[in-house]
Every structure is written in C-alpha cells, then in structure tokens.
Amino acid sequence: MPVGIVSYGVYIPRYRIKAEEIARVWGEREDMAQSLNVFEKSVPDFDEDAVTIAVEAARNALKRASIDPARIGAIYVGSESHPYAVKPTGTIVGEAIGVDHQLTAADLEFACKAGTAAIQACLGLVSAGMIDLGLAMGTDTSQGAPGDALEYTAAAGGAAYLIGREDLAAEIEGFYSFTTDTPDFWRREGMPYPEHGGRFTGVPGYFKHVTSATRGLLKKMKTIPEDYDYAVFHQPNGKFPRRVAKSLGFSADQIEPGLVVPWIGNTYSGSSLIGLAATLDVAKPGDRIFLASFGSGAGSDAFSIRVGDAIEDIRNRAPRVRDYFENVQYLDYAVYAKHKGKLRL
Amino acid sequence: MRSVSIIGAGCTKFGERWDDSLRDLVVETGIMALEDANVSGDEIDGLYVGNMSGGRFVEQEHIGALISDCAGLSRLHVPSTRVEAACASGGIALRQSVLAVASGYSDVVIAAGVEKMTDVTGGVAADALAAAADREWECFFGATFPALYAMIARLHMHRYGTTREELAEVAVKNHHNGSMNPISQYQMEITVDKVLRSPLVADPLRVLDCSPITDGAAAVVLAPTDLAHKYSDAPINILAAAQASDTLALHDRRDITTLDATVSAARKAFGMARLEPEDIDLAEVHDAFTIGEIVAIEDLGFVEKGEGGRAAGEGITAIGGKIPINTSGGLKACGHPVGATGIKQAYEMVLQLRGEAGKRQVQGAEVGLAHNVGGCGGTALVHIMSR
Amino acid sequence: MSTVPRFWRHIPQRYNLVGTHCEKCDEYYYPPRTICPNCRRNAKMEDHKFDGEGTVVTFTTIYNATDDFKRQTPYNLAIIELLEGPRLTGQVICSPEVIEIGMRVKPVFRILWKEGERGIIYYGTKFVPTEGWV
Numbered sequence: 001m002p003v004g005i006v007s008y009g010v011y012i013p014r015y016r017i018k019a020e021e022i023a024r025v026w027g028e029r030e031d032m033a034q035s036l037n038v039f040e041k042s043v044p045d046f047d048e049d050a051v052t053i054a055v056e057a058a059r060n061a062l063k064r065a066s067i068d069p070a071r072i073g074a075i076y077v078g079s080e081s082h083p084y085a086v087k088p089t090g091t092i093v094g095e096a097i098g099v100d101h102q103l104t105a106a107d108l109e110f111a112c113k114a115g116t117a118a119i120q121a122c123l124g125l126v127s128a129g130m131i132d133l134g135l136a137m138g139t140d141t142s143q144g145a146p147g148d149a150l151e152y153t154a155a156a157g158g159a160a161y162l163i164g165r166e167d168l169a170a171e172i173e174g175f176y177s178f179t180t181d182t183p184d185f186w187r188r189e190g191m192p193y194p195e196h197g198g199r200f201t202g203v204p205g206y207f208k209h210v211t212s213a214t215r216g217l218l219k220k221m222k223t224i225p226e227d228y229d230y231a232v233f234h235q236p237n238g239k240f241p242r243r244v245a246k247s248l249g250f251s252a253d254q255i256e257p258g259l260v261v262p263w264i265g266n267t268y269s270g271s272s273l274i275g276l277a278a279t280l281d282v283a284k285p286g287d288r289i290f291l292a293s294f295g296s297g298a299g300s301d302a303f304s305i306r307v308g309d310a311i312e313d314i315r316n317r318a319p320r321v322r323d324y325f326e327n328v329q330y331l332d333y334a335v336y337a338k339h340k341g342k343l344r345l
Numbered sequence: 346m347r348s349v350s351i352i353g354a355g356c357t358k359f360g361e362r363w364d365d366s367l368r369d370l371v372v373e374t375g376i377m378a379l380e381d382a383n384v385s386g387d388e389i390d391g392l393y394v395g396n397m398s399g400g401r402f403v404e405q406e407h408i409g410a411l412i413s414d415c416a417g418l419s420r421l422h423v424p425s426t427r428v429e430a431a432c433a434s435g436g437i438a439l440r441q442s443v444l445a446v447a448s449g450y451s452d453v454v455i456a457a458g459v460e461k462m463t464d465v466t467g468g469v470a471a472d473a474l475a476a477a478a479d480r481e482w483e484c485f486f487g488a489t490f491p492a493l494y495a496m497i498a499r500l501h502m503h504r505y506g507t508t509r510e511e512l513a514e515v516a517v518k519n520h521h522n523g524s525m526n527p528i529s530q531y532q533m534e535i536t537v538d539k540v541l542r543s544p545l546v547a548d549p550l551r552v553l554d555c556s557p558i559t560d561g562a563a564a565v566v567l568a569p570t571d572l573a574h575k576y577s578d579a580p581i582n583i584l585a586a587a588q589a590s591d592t593l594a595l596h597d598r599r600d601i602t603t604l605d606a607t608v609s610a611a612r613k614a615f616g617m618a619r620l621e622p623e624d625i626d627l628a629e630v631h632d633a634f635t636i637g638e639i640v641a642i643e644d645l646g647f648v649e650k651g652e653g654g655r656a657a658g659e660g661i662t663a664i665g666g667k668i669p670i671n672t673s674g675g676l677k678a679c680g681h682p683v684g685a686t687g688i689k690q691a692y693e694m695v696l697q698l699r700g701e702a703g704k705r706q707v708q709g710a711e712v713g714l715a716h717n718v719g720g721c722g723g724t725a726l727v728h729i730m731s732r
Numbered sequence: 733m734s735t736v737p738r739f740w741r742h743i744p745q746r747y748n749l750v751g752t753h754c755e756k757c758d759e760y761y762y763p764p765r766t767i768c769p770n771c772r773r774n775a776k777m778e779d780h781k782f783d784g785e786g787t788v789v790t791f792t793t794i795y796n797a798t799d800d801f802k803r804q805t806p807y808n809l810a811i812i813e814l815l816e817g818p819r820l821t822g823q824v825i826c827s828p829e830v831i832e833i834g835m836r837v838k839p840v841f842r843i844l845w846k847e848g849e850r851g852i853i854y855y856g857t858k859f860v861p862t863e864g865w866v
Contacts, residue, residue, distance in 0.1 A: 014866070045842070046804060047825075047844070047858070048842060048843070049843060051843075051855065052841050052842050052855065055747075055841040055855075056840065083853055084853070092747075092855060095743055095747050096747040096841055096855070098748060319866045323866050326866070327864050468798060468799035468802065471796075471797075472800070481742065481763070482763040482820065482821060483821045485746075485856075486822050486823055486844060486856070486858075487797065487801045487807060487823055487845070489794060489801075492792045492794050495792035496792050496809070496810070496811055497790070499791060499792060500789070500790035500833070503833050544796075545793070545796075546794075547793070547796070547809075548792055548794075549792075550792075594821065595811065596789075596811045596819040596820055596821045597819065601790055601811065
C-alpha cells in the first residue's frame with residue numbers, strides 16, 4: 001500500500017536581515033552575499049522559537065487538508081534548537097493543534113536533517129499499520145555566533161508533514177540513508193552557539209553524504225536524475241545545493257523551485273523540508289521529486305517522491321512558501337541582535 | 346440602624362518615607378486620629394484596616410493583629426480586622442466600620458488604611474499592583490495597571506473626543522491642589538506641557554498621568570452620632586456608605602468607558618442620603634490615573650457622560666468651581682498608598698467640612714463625597730458626609 | 733515556579749481559544765465562565781472553541797511593564813472582541829503606529845513570557861493584524 005504525504009505546511013517568521021548588513025557590522029567583504037548566494041535570512045520575533053514555528057507550520061498542514069487532529073498517532077519534531085533541553089517540543093505542538101492524547105511523541109535531533117528523520121519514523125509506523133497519521137516536523141531558530149560565517153545563513157523556519165496512507169498529496173516511493181560519524185559541526189550541552197570545522201564541513205561532510213545517499217537511492221529505485229521533474233537538496237547556503245546537484249547530474253531547472261535559501265537563509269531542520277514544500281507548491285500530479293537532506297555529524301536521507309492527485313485540491317488552502325516572502329520587515333543588526341537574544345543582560 | 350459620625354481623623358505625610366516602616370506609619374496616624382478624637386484606648390471596641398498587599402510590599406500578612414498591637418491595644422484584645430479590595434481597601438475599611446457602629450455592635454471604631462510601598466523595587470510594586478487586575482486573563486498576557494486605564498482613556502478619547510491635553514489638565518489641577526496640602530507627596534505645580542513631555546507609560550498615559558508609589562497611612566474614628574458630641578465639637582456625619590462590585594476584568598464590562606460599580610454605588614449613596622449630585626459641595630474621587638477622574642465625575646453624575654474631559658480645563662472642578670474635585674491633590678498629587686487612600690479621602694472631607702483645609706479650603710462646604718475604586722472598577726465605594 | 737500548575741490548568745484555553753457557551757441564552761464566553769451571568773443556576777454551559785478572529789475594541793502600547801514583560805517593551809495590549817461576541821485581553825503584534833480601534837486581528841501561537849532563564853516557558857495566543865500578515 002502506498003504511503004506518503006497527506007498534507008504539508010510551513011511557517012517562516014516575517015523578519016529579515018540582509019547579509020550585507022551583517023557584513024557591514026563585522027567588516028566582511030561586501031560580496032559575502034554573492035559568494036554564499038544568501039542575500040537575506042529570516043529572523044524570529046522576540047516571542048518566537050522552534051516550538052511556536054512548529055505549531056504554526058503544523059496548523060497550516062492541518063488546515064491544508066482539513067485533517068481531524070484526533071487521527072494523529074505520532075508526533076516527531078526534529079530541531080537543533082528545541083527551547084528545552086529536557087521537556088519535549090512535541091507535546092506542546094500536540095496540545096496546540098488539539099490532538100487526541102492517545103499518541104506517541106518524541107523530539108529528534110540530527111543537526112539539519114532531524115526533520116527528514118522524523119518523516120522516516122512516521123513512514124515506518126504508518127507502513128506497519130500501527131498509526132493512521134504521523135506528524136513529522138523540522139523546525140529551528142538556528143544560532144550562529146556573532147561574526148561567524150554561520151551568522152550569514154542561520155535562519156528560522158519550519159515545515160510540518162502529515163504522513164499517512166490515504167488521500168496522498170505525494171507518495172513516498174522509497175528512501176535511502178547514508179550515515180557516518182563525521183564531526184563537521186556540533187554544539188556542546190549548555191553552549192549558546194555551535195562550532196564547525198570550516199571547510200571540513202564541505203567535502204567530507206555535506207558532499208560525501210548527500211552524494212552517497214543520492215546515488216544509493218537512485219540505484220535502489222533504478223532511476224536516473226532525468227526521471228525527476230524536481231530535486232531538492234539541503235541548503236546550508238546557495239552554493240552547495242547547486243554544486244552537488246550539478247555533480248550528480250541534476251539540472252539547475254530541477255532545483256530552482258525548491259531553492260529558497262537565498263531569500264530566507266538556512267532554516268536547519270526546516271531547510272530541505274521548506275524546499276520540498278516550495279516544490280509541492282508548484283508541482284503537478286504525476287511529477288516526481290527527488291529530496292536529499294543533510295545533517296552534520298553526519299548523515300543524509302534521500303527520498304523519491306511522486307506527486308498525487310490530491311495536491312491540486314489542497315495546495316491553496318494554506319499559505320505557500322512564497323507567500324512568506326511577501327510583507328517582510330527588515331531589521332538592522334542591533335534590533336536583530338535583540339531579537340535573537342545575542343545581547344546578554 | 347444608628348447614624349454614624351466621624352469624631353477624629355489623622356493622616357501621615359504621604360511620600361517616600363524611607364525612614365519609616367509600615368508599623369511606624371500606623372503608629373503615627375493612630376496617635377493623630379485618637380488625639381483628634383480625644384478617645385482613650387479602652388474606649389475602642391473595633392478596628393478595621395484597609396491594606397492591599399502587605400504580603401507583597403513588606404512580606405507581612407495578618408495586618409489586623411499587627412496594627413492593633415502597634416497601636417498598643419493588644420492587651421485590650423480589641424477585635425481588629427484587615428480588609429482588602431485592592432485600591433479600595435481603605436474605603437471598605439471605612440464602610441465596615443460604619444456598619445459595625447450603625448448596627449449597634451460597636452460604639453467607637455477606628456477605620457484605618459496603610460500601605461508601605463517603597464520597600465520593594467518598581468518592578469515588584471508594579472506586579473503587586475497588577476494583582477488588582479485579573480491575574481489569569483489580563484496580567485498573564487502582559488497587562489499592567491496603567492495599561493488597563495490607558496485602554497479606558499483610548500476608548501474615551503475615540504468615542505467622546507476627549508483630548509490628550511484634557512487628560513493633562515486633570516494632573517495640572519490636582520498638582521495645584523496638592524501644592525496647598527502639607528501632607529501631599531508632590532508639592533510642585535506642573536504644566537500641561539510638562540505632562541505631555543513626560544515619558545510614556547502606557548500610551549496615551551504618561552508618567553504625569555499616573556499616581557505615584559507612596560508610603561502612607563490614615564485613620565478616622567467613628568462613633569454613633571448621638572454620642573459624637575461627647576468627643577468632638579465638630580463631628581462629621583456619614584450620610585451614606587455605599588459599595589458595589591463589577592467584573593474583575595476590564596474586557597468583561599458592559600461599557601469600557603463607564604465604571605458601572607461607581608454608577609451603582611453612587612445611585613445607592615444618593616438614595617441613602619436623599620441627595621442629588623447637585624447637592625454635593627466637593628468630592629474626592631479616585632484619580633489613580635487622570636482618565637480615572639474624568640470617568641468618575643461622569644459616573645457620579647457631576648457632568649454628563651462624555652463631558653468629563655472638559656471639566657478640569659474649564660475650571661468646573663477647580664477649588665471655587667462648580668464642583669471642586671480632589672482638593673487634597675487626589676491620588677495623582679497627594680499620593681496613593683493604596684490601602685490608605687480611601688481613608689485619606691475621608692480625612693480630607695473631615696478637614697474641608699470642619700473648615701480646616703487652609704489654603705485649599707472650599708468656602709461654605711457642607712456636604713462632601715468620597716469615591717474610592719478597587720482595580721479598574723471591580724469595586725467602588727461612595728461615602729457622603731456632612732458637617 | 734509556583735505558577736506552573738496554574739498555567740498547566742489553562743493550557744487548552746491558552747494554546748487555543750477554548751471558552752464556553754451557554755446553550756440556554758446562546759451567549760459565548762472567553763475567558764471561559766463556569767456560571768453564565770445571564771442564566772446563573774439555570775445555565776447550560778458547554779465548551780466552545782473560538783476561531784479567534786476579532787476586532788480591536790481599545791488598545792494601548794506598554795512602555796513600562798512588570799519584570800516578567802520588561803524585555804518585550806514596547807508592546808501592544810488590546811481588548812479584542814471575537815466574532816461570537818466575547819471580549820478578551822491580549823497582545824497584538826504590530827508596530828504601535830499600525831494598531832487602531834476597529835482593526836481586524838487573527839490569532840497566532842507565541843511565547844507569552846518566560847520564568848527567567850531557568851523556569852518554564854509560557855506559550856499561548858497573541859494576535860496579528862488580519863491584513864498584511866500571512
């Protein structure tokens with residue numbers, strides 16, 4: 001029996017800071033934005049965190065397909081910025097969307113790919129017939145240390161996917177994961193900002209894992225890049241997904257609809273899932289989408305997705321990704337620092 | 346029911362009383378009131394004290410026993426009761442005392458009020474005062490006390506055309522009155538311009554629209570009218586002691602620009618006294634914020650609804666005007682030690698009706714009204730007194 | 733920390749606008765009431781979940797807050813009338829120049845306040861203008 005995406009929803013905060021504003025403060029080269037292909041990034045409001053973002057995304061997912069929340073049997077929330085070190089995000093989300101309390105929930109962490117891991121967990125339970133619907137989310141208000149290269153991209157946003165067996169907006173035909181122990185990026189307990197291996201995050205991290213997962217899935221599915229109408233690769237910046245797509249044989253056109261990082265930054269656990277949502281926003285029934293996430297530490301989950309008939313009915317019943325690109329409000333660095341709690345009092 | 350008179354009154358200087366504790370303030374005002382009433386301790390058979398938040402301001406509850414003890418009455422075992430209705434705690438203490446005497450249960454009863462507010466930081470004080478609002482459904486979402494009155498002001502301005510300057514005129518008038526009152530916290534006059542340039546607290550209300558954080562205590566001594574002349578040459582008769590309640594939260598009110606509790610208490614009080622608003626020579630009203638005075642004079646019937654804004658600027662509510670309001674300086678200028686305010690209003694009435702109010706004396710004052718509000722209108726009291 | 737059970741008790745009403753409705757007189761209540769002031773002992777109360785769309789009845793912008801909210805200043809506080817009639821107090825997220833009496837608003841899920849660095853995070857409902865927000 002096919003399993004897949006019954007509905008999806010995203011949320012991106014309305015504030016933005018331009019890369020050039022960050023570069024101005026730290027005396028960086030003016031072409032920082034061009035070199036990263038990230039021109040601006042989303043910034044949460046004072047009163048937004050990974051939980052509030054997840055709730056808004058989940059409510060959009062429920063609204064999009066008019067789902068009764070009582071059908072949800074599992075909630076998995078992937079994030080590297082869960083506001084509590086101990087105390088689940090998933091329970092707050094569940095209560096806020098009005099679930100029946102007969103469900104399982106847990107928070108996941110795997111750097112930027114915890115959201116796709118959440119989808120896999122739901123796929124397993126749904127495929128086994130143990131639950132009717134699973135809610136999988138990737139949500140983050142990611143942190144970059146002031147002046148660090150990460151600060152140009154670390155953004156806020158999230159996506160929610162309802163995984164089930166009926167009325168599929170998109171079938172998940174198969175997935176393949178590739179995981180190694182590669183410390184390219186980390187944050188120790190109690191530390192406010194992550195550390196990273198600089199250029200070590202590139203080839204041994206992102207490229208090795210995304211490439212391995214992609215090649216593995218293509219082999220497993222017996223497909224080639226040309227079989228897909230669209231492709232979404234994790235977007236830590238605007239360069240990596242383009243480069244990896246090209247090296248794997250995917251075209252610029254295939255990745256274009258899902259490449260949102262230049263305008264919102266890297267939403268970490270939300271990143272590839274918001275890219276997928278932006279692609280579902282425009283895809284037609286029958287289209288195939290290739291998705292590969294990446295999480296430092298490190299691993300990549302690749303998915304082969306076929307768009308279903310239901311997509312046309314539900315697409316416009318909740319905000320699309322690009323709706324969140326309208327009416328944005330730009331912050332200067334000082335107000336951004338206040339929003340992000342970078343000013344310790 | 347016996348009719349009741351005030352036979353003595355006392356009030357401390359209001360202000361930031363850094364040297365004095367709550368206990369010191371109680372002793373100071375108690376001595377003043379008892380000397381004024383010329384009663385001895387063993388004649389006292391009841392004591393009511395209004396205190397909003399001893400627990401938050403000085404971490405002391407059981408204020409009833411405390412003040413009886415401080416006043417040296419512990420060995421007499423006088424029943425002493427603390428009452429609370431936020432900023433109307435003093436008014437409630439007065440009314441409970443009136444009921445005790447009127448019923449015949451007690452003869453000489455002290456009605457007191459005290460608040461020591463400056464032992465905590467401004468933030469703690471603001472939070473303690475916010476407890477007068479609905480903690481679960483107003484404060485939990487960030488409401489402060491000035492914010493609730495600011496929302497009353499905003500709607501009053503929107504609906505009746507009340508202006509920002511008219512709000513400021515109330516503060517200017519009350520500071521002028523306060524400058525003639527020796528116990529007043531603020532002794533300086535201010536201008537409309539100064540009010541308008543003071544920092545925003547909760548838009549449209551600014552710092553100089555708000556009553557201050559104040560330490561102070563006040564007490565009055567009550568006795569049956571037919572025994573009053575035994576103690577006092579100039580007893581003040583309490584013609585009415587009325588109280589009413591309303592929803593705790595502002596959002597649940599029938600009309601956000603009207604304090605129905607005031608309207609109800611006023612109606613009852615005028616009925617008891619068999620008087621009309623026109624019969625009142627002066628009034629102390631609850632101006633915790635400038636908008637409070639504007640709404641109060643409307644709800645008490647001194648001006649038409651919506652006309653309150655013009656009153657201060659046009660001199661209607663000035664000393665010498667049609668209905669002098671807040672001759673003491675009001676809560677705004679005289680200060681607002683919350684639990685003491687309702688009793689201080691009675692103290693001012695005693696001075697005015699005895700003709701002892703000095704430079705701020707309302708000539709020929711015979712009948713006065715005191716209006717005390719708890720929260721932003723969850724409780725209201727109206728007392729009418731005459732000489 | 734003493735407010736944790738007090739908050740937890742009202743999670744359904746704070747995360748979502750769950751109030752009450754009196755079937756007898758057809759009046760809606762938010763915040764919820766156990767006793768209908770119209771019908772009192774004859775009331776027939778049931779839970780009702782409000783969509784949360786409403787209009788601003790009156791508002792203020794707070795510049796001087798209690799300690800729990802002082803990092804949020806300036807913020808807008810409003811009395812909002814829901815479509816079904818009841819009024820509630822809540823924050824409206826927008827510039828102080830934008831908010832006005834009669835403005836239509838809709839609910840969003842936000843952090844209300846936090847109990848310092850170590851305590852609980854209180855989530856709940858705030859409002860944003862219906863126009864110009866996703």
